[in-house]
Each structure stands twice: as structure tokens, then as C-alpha cells.
Amino acid sequence: MINDVKKIVILAEQKKGKIHKVTYELLGKAAELIASFPEGQFEKDVIVLGSDQLNLDEILHHGADKIYHIAANSFDMPDEWLYKENICELLKQIQPEMLLVGATTFGRSLAPRIAAALETGLTADCTELMIDTDGKLIQIRPAFSDNILAHIKTETLPQMATIRYKEFAPAEWTDEVNGEIIKVDAYVKGNELIEILEELEESEFDISDAHIVISAGKGIKSKEDMKMIYELAECLKADVGASRAIVDEGYIDKSHQVGYSGNRVKPSLYIACGVSGAPQHLAGMKESDVIVAINSDASAPIFEVSDYGIVGDVYKVVPMLIERLRSKEI
């Protein structure tokens, strides 16, 4: 099946039929990379493993040229070995130039197995991809606990990378669909060595893993008033944090406490509502990517570490924020 058109292959992850959104971001990036080559030189293909019934139209609407659907029910469970066996078999036919995998937990566990099986290099957790003058991929990734960015090139094929979620804009959804779905029966359906017994129920709460934290401080006057904090959190699918004062008052359980003697959090968004910003609290959250503070005291230390500061009554500003987020249906 080798022909002149080169391929960027994206490995899509699905769970219970739901495609992981990083797939669309990778399609967006792939389109951008392809644009630096003469037209028609590259196509962007997607490999998905999953049950026979999988609906893959969304991927087509995001611009995939070919979708290879390897079908078997056993792909509902995260079995790296089984995935690897099937993917490598298919890749023998596709012979891609580049292979991109979302850096989800499963992607990070699966990609190195594939890379090792293909005897190729793999760059972990990239935050940017570019095409060099020689047409090769420059893979940019943070290292040393995010203190440096390394530019990496791979000398073997395929050039393989895992890519962080939410780094790239997703490909635009288009009405028109040009791609096709190619269904393949699974090459290998079972695994003697690993047995996945069950998926456990939702785990206990751990705020240090939160992506978004809405945090309440002394500006919140009663346990009852925590409601608006929960409402705001719900709008953003966020977790609720609290300063020590709020925990000491008994408004919320200690597991929500953010600070030096609590949990250290590093979410992509931290919204501090009525938190004045005692050093003990700042120590637990100042590394967050984006910080928003709402406080009526314009000189509150929390503003020193914030990107957005709203000087106002938290009882007025939080409802305003909720209203706006609801109307945007984020």
C-alpha cells in the first residue's frame, strides 16, 4: 500500500465511544504541519481502536483523510499490550512519516511500547511541533520539571511524539466531509498475560489533581453562602478549594484546604473568591497557570500573585460570573 502520499497518523483514544478531545487538537496541528509542504504531499490519518459500533463521524468532520477503525470489543479496556499488537500490525501497511499520540495517561503508557516495538524514537509530552527546513519534525517539550524547553529531532521513522492535551487549538468542525472510514477486523483480540478485572467506582477527592479550582476565603460569611461557590464550580466542572479560615470555621472539609499546611495545587485556572492571600495560602496556589482574584480589599496580597483582579464584593461578583458563564454554556 505504499504510495507517494506521506502520512501523519494520529492515534485517537476513545472511552465508551467518546473520542478524547486531544484528537481534534492533533488534527488541527497536523493540518498546520501539512501546510508547510507542497499540497498533496501529506495526508492526515487517524487510527481508532474500539467496538464495532463506534461512531467516528466527528473525526471526519474535523478533517481526517482516512480513519482506520480496528474493531473488537476488547478495546474497551486499557490494555497496552493488545493495543500495541494491533496498531503495529496496521502500521506495517501505513508506514507513516509521523505518529502523534495524545499524552493522556493511557497514551503515555502505550506510545513507548509502540515506539520500542517499531525500534524508533519517541518524544514525550510535547507542547509544540514544527517542521524544520529539512522537512523533519521539531518536537518541543518541557523538561526539568517544566523549567526548560528542549527542541528534539528524531532520526528514525516514524517520528513519534506524545502531545499534551490543551496545547493546540482543535481543528475546525466542517460540514463537508472528504475522508473515509476504513474498518479493519482486529488482528489480535485477546491477551493471555494481562487480565483487566474491572473498573472501580469514582475515587476519593484529591484537590491537588484538579484542573480548575474555585477557592473560598474569609470573604464568604457562612456555610450557606458556600452554595454560590459550588455553583460557580459546577459551571466550570471545577473543584472547590478553601483557605484555612474557611476550613477552621467548618464550612468545608479539610481535604479542600489549599495552602502550606494543606494541599498544594497547580491547576490551569484558580479563582480565589474572598481570599485575602495570607502567605500560608499563597504557598499552596501561586504556581497555578492563571489566577483570578475577587476581593473587596484592593490592597489584598492575593492580587500580587493574580493575573486578573476584580476589586469588588464577592457576593456581587460571583453571581455575575456565574450568569456570564451560563449564558456562554461553557
Add this chain to the structure above:
Amino acid sequence: MYEYRNMDGMLIKELKAIVGEDYVITEHDNVVSYLYDETEPRLRPAANEDCVVVKPRTTEEVSKIMALADKNKQTVVVRGGGTGLCGAAIPTEPSLILSMERFKEIIDLDDKNFIITLEAGVTLGEMNEFLKTKDVLYFPCHPGDESAQMGGLVVENAGGARAVKHGVMRNHIKGVELVLPNGKVMNLGGKLQKNNAGYDLLQLIIGSEGTLGIVTKVMLKLYPESKFTGTLLVSFDSYDQATEAATKTLQSGIIPLSIEYLDRQIALRSAEHLGEKWPLQKGNVDLMFILSEDSEDALFDVGGMIEEICEVVGAVESLIADSSKDQARILNIRSNTYTASKSSILDSMDITVPPAQMPALMHGFSSIAEKYHASIDTVGHIGDGNVHNNIYLVDGEIPPYYEEMKEELYKLAIQLGGSITGEHGIGKIRRKNLPLQFDEIQINLMRGVKELFDPNNILNPRTAIY
């Protein structure tokens, strides 16, 4: 919205003219964050809520504020990190609360004279972070809560762990910039190793609990960082074994950075509070030796000697942490013992005796607790003769025996040649106990000093002296 009632509107206007509109806080909702420190809730005085918070940025602004306050005979209470344990920063009458939180600059690191100059609002944690990036020098004193600010550490003469080898804050403060209650600015001390001219006013300011002047800058002595440090954790079945081991170690001539004592329950509570695990499992009472030596071999030689002493006394387990992370974790658990137990503690005392009297003090605690059928547990700087014995609330209430038992504990300390407070200070909660330790003549001398510095008695009145 609740507005400040008793303060002259004119005064507020003038304050705003000095520091800017945003830095004078009058709304009750925002003022309340500035009313209390970490003093035990049942011991602390009720704060007077008729207060205004002012947040100056420069010494000049502080000077103007004080001149204005002095002219108007307006009470001023200085506030640092709010980590104090004697209520010194709690305003008990309508006050201007002067928060030093904007004094954040690290002014100079003099790596030739080993001196760092900082503004008073820099926290202990921020200074330590800064020094870490500079590698060579470190500050040995570690009074616990790292959000404590420099100004507060100076005027409260904070102590904490690691004092066995290097002493308390007083031993490291080289100089301060001070604003007097009338607004005059002066510099005390300096980089000199020797200075014998006149009375040493700097020493008077250290430990003055915000009653004599406002510290705006601080100069601290630093030390070359020793490359090889280790924390040796040893556990025992009983308190008298642990006490004996600590005393014998000191008497053998070994000088660790610190020797800390922890009743196991206290350590476990703190670890749980932090979501950590206390490494020791056997025994009931733990000692924590922080060692600092010039080579790894020396570290293990000294550790070996201590372990041998402990073993003879009856140690049941001994662990060593020598990575900076493990040591920081353990110290953090030790530093959070008070916070972790705060909700159930009535009084976390800090009696101090000469180190060799420690066994007698611990026996005294035990028999006094027995007499009142009280539960007391102990954590603290046993190597300095300074321990915190915690008296607990009973069913959420102050037990009837509390005052009597406390006085008995204080008297025990004095009888052993000790002090009623080793590091927390007198503040507003121990003033009436001061005559146990000082006679009228000494207290009158202190009163005279206060009057000389602050004739209008505007700066933190009814604090530190009786």
C-alpha cells in the same frame, strides 16, 4: 456596610493622603482579617473591632503615620505575619493597625560579611527560598511557621528549633531600622562584629513586642551552609528515657543544631494534619536530633555516638534522614504540631529551664498533671530546656483546675531557675503572671523605658509589661 465609628474622618483622610486610597482599609469585613494572631482562641483577649488597617510601603510613610498618630494620641498596633502566640498583635482598644505586609524587599546580601538586609515584611519562608538560590549562606534559626515576618521575629525574639547550636533570633540580629512612636527614624546596630559604645538599644528592641518602636528593616547574620546535615529520629518507650538521652547527649559534649522532643500522639496528629506519615513506629516518645557536620563521615560518627547513648538509655528505634527533602518533611511535621492540635488546645505553654534541669521539669509536669487528673502532652526544644506542654480543653471547655495548675507549673519553672516563657513572649496573655518572675523594681524599670520611648503610650499599650 459597617464603617469605623470612633476614628476621626479627618484622620482617615490624612492616612489616605500618606499611603494612597487603596491602602487604608476601613470596611469591617476586611478589617476582621487583621484582628487576631495564632494565640490559643480561649486564651486570647477579645479584639476591639473598631479598627482601621493601614498598609504603608516605605519607612517615610511609617514615619508620617506615626507622627500623625502621636499628634492625635491614636493607638497603633503593628502587625506582621500574624503568627504570634501571645496576643501581642491583637488590638484591644480602637486602634490603627499598621500592617507591614508591603515591606517585601530583600535589600542586600553581603556575602563578604555574611549579612542579609531585608525589609520587615519579608517572611522567613521567603528569605529561606531566596538564600536557597544563592547556595552558600543560610540562616540557622527556625521558629516554626515560615509565614512569620522579619519585623515580628525581631520584636518577639523568636526561638524555635535549631537553637541548641546557634541560639535564638537575638543571637543573629545585627541591626534594625526603627521608627519611634513620634515618627523619628533611627538605625540601631550594624555590620560590626564588635561595638562597645554606650547602652545597646538594639538589644532593648529585640523582644519588645511592638511597644517601643516599629521595625522597618532588619539586618541578620548568616552562616556558611554546612554540606552535610542529617536528622536522626530516635524513639523511646517513656518520657524519662527520652529526657535522659537528650540530657546525656548534651553533657557528652555533642552540640547538635537542635534536639526536639515529641510525644508520639502530637507527632501523629501533625503528620495526619499535613497528609504525611510520621516515620517512627515503635515506642511512645520521640527525639529528633538535627546534625550538621563538615563531612559525611563526621555526620555518621556523631550520629553513631548519639545512637549509642540512646541505646544505653533504652531506645527502641532509630532512623536517619539525610536528604534535604526528607529532612524538610520531618521538620515540617514538627513545625505544624501546634496548628494541628490548635482546635483542642487550651494553652500551649513554653516554660524554659536550664537544659540540665530538664529531667526535673519533666517529672514535675508529670506529677502536677497527675494531681489534677489532667492530660498534658509535651513537644518542644528539649535541647534548649524549652518545651511546650499542652493543656487541653475538656469537652470543649476550660477545665476548672486550669488557673491553679498553670500557676503551679509556672512556679515549678521559676523554682528550677527557669522562665515562664522561653520564646512565645508575654504579649497580652501573660502580663498578670509577670510578677512571678520579676520583682517590682525590675518591672518599674521596664515601665520607665516604655515611657521614655513612647510618652503618649500610643504604641501597643497593655502589652509585654505589667
Add this chain to the structure above:
Amino acid sequence: MNIAILIKQVPDMERVKFDCERGLVDRSTAGVEINPFDLNALEAGVNIAESKGCESVVLTMGPPRGADSLREGIARGASRGILLSDRAFGGADTKATSKTLAAALKKMGVPEIILVGEKTVDGDTGQVGAEIAEFLGIPHISYIEEILNISENDITVVSNIFDGKFVKKAKFPVLLTVTKDLNVPRLPSFKSKSIARKAEIPTWSLEELSDFIEKEEVGIKGSPTKVRKIVVPKAESRVCKKEKDNIENFLDEMIGDLIEKNVLEG
């Protein structure tokens, strides 16, 4: 049963300095320590070995001073250590590293359980474990939070992966990558540390591994990925956009910004 724990000596990240101007990483003033994630692997390995009464071996690849981290591993309960050290191993990427470690494990006789930390704090790739498993042709389970059962032929664990927690059972031999949630690493006893400080550590060079790996497969030669450039981004100091009058407008603009920055979705 045999257990191997793979560890890496890393710089103390709190002390590593980054030079924005020249794009350099300065480790000279930083001490070294065992990669913190590997301590959880070590604790798990030592626990299993103690309960099964078997041997646990710590392995590391690196310069000669890597022996110190093996001694630390022994102080914390491992039976012995093996250092893989050779100039030829230098400059290895994850593939060459994995191949070399896999070769050493083959030379030992592939242990029933191989434990590794989920990632290292310097390289930060988290790839080596899975690659070794593939090179050994054995299964692996990642992100282990709990070990539920160990029987004669298999192990049952909880793996935090795929947006959930999965109970997986693997036949031996198996490679397991563990998370920090699995356990709390112990401190060494003073006595065991004092003894371990003096422990002899055998070193395996390329020569010792020659039956299991070619010289083209190790070090920089065996590494298909090459770092072309290092950029040290300047630490951004935050500038707060503050508003107290026109809050409605400000919120609209802020929400717009946040959508653009892709941070509004949990």
C-alpha cells in the same frame, strides 16, 4: 521470586539553576538524590521482598557516583545493587536507556517483578518503563496506586489510567510503574544506613552486557532522538490586570481571554 527495582540518580531540582541567556542547565551546585518517584518503587519492591522472603536488587545506569544511590537503596531495604556504567552508555535517550537496562535484566535472568517510578524529575518522560517491558517482551502495568494481591504466578494491582481506576492482573514476569499514591517510602534505620554506606557495588560495563546488546544500541549511537537546542524560558512575573469600576465589562473580557487560553474547561 526475584524483584528488581530500577532507580535513577537525579539532581536535587530545588537547587538546579537555569540560564535564560545561554540556554544552560547548571547542576553543579545541586546535590544528587534518588529520583523521588523511584523511592515509591523501592518501597514497594522491598515490601514485597520482605513479605515473600526473597531478594530485591536495585539497578541504575549512570556515572560512577550512581553507586551512592544504590547504597541508599540498600540502606532502605534492598538486598544488593548493580551499577551500569560505561562511557559508551553516555548520551542515551529513552530508547537506548531502555535497551541497556533490558539487557542487564536479561543478564540477571528476567526477574518476576520489575518496579520503576512513573517518571523522573529531570527527564520527565515516563517512557523508560514501558519501553523496557517491550524490549523484554513482557507485559507492563502503569500508574499503580495499590497492590491488591500477589500469588505464586501473578500480581493484581489498581492502575490509575484511561480516566479511571482499573483492577489488572498480570502474569509474571511483569514490569510495574508506580505512583506516589502507592506508599510512603520509609527512612533507613541509622544502623542499616551506616552499614550500607560501605557496601560494595558491582559495576557492569558494555563488556559485561555484550551477550545481550550491541554497541550500536547503547549511548548516543543507539539514540534516535537528538536534542538540538535547549531554551530556558524567562520566568514570567505576573502583572495583575485589576478593575474596580467597570466590573461587567472586565468580566466579559476576562472570560474571552480565558476561553482563548483554553483554561475554562475542567
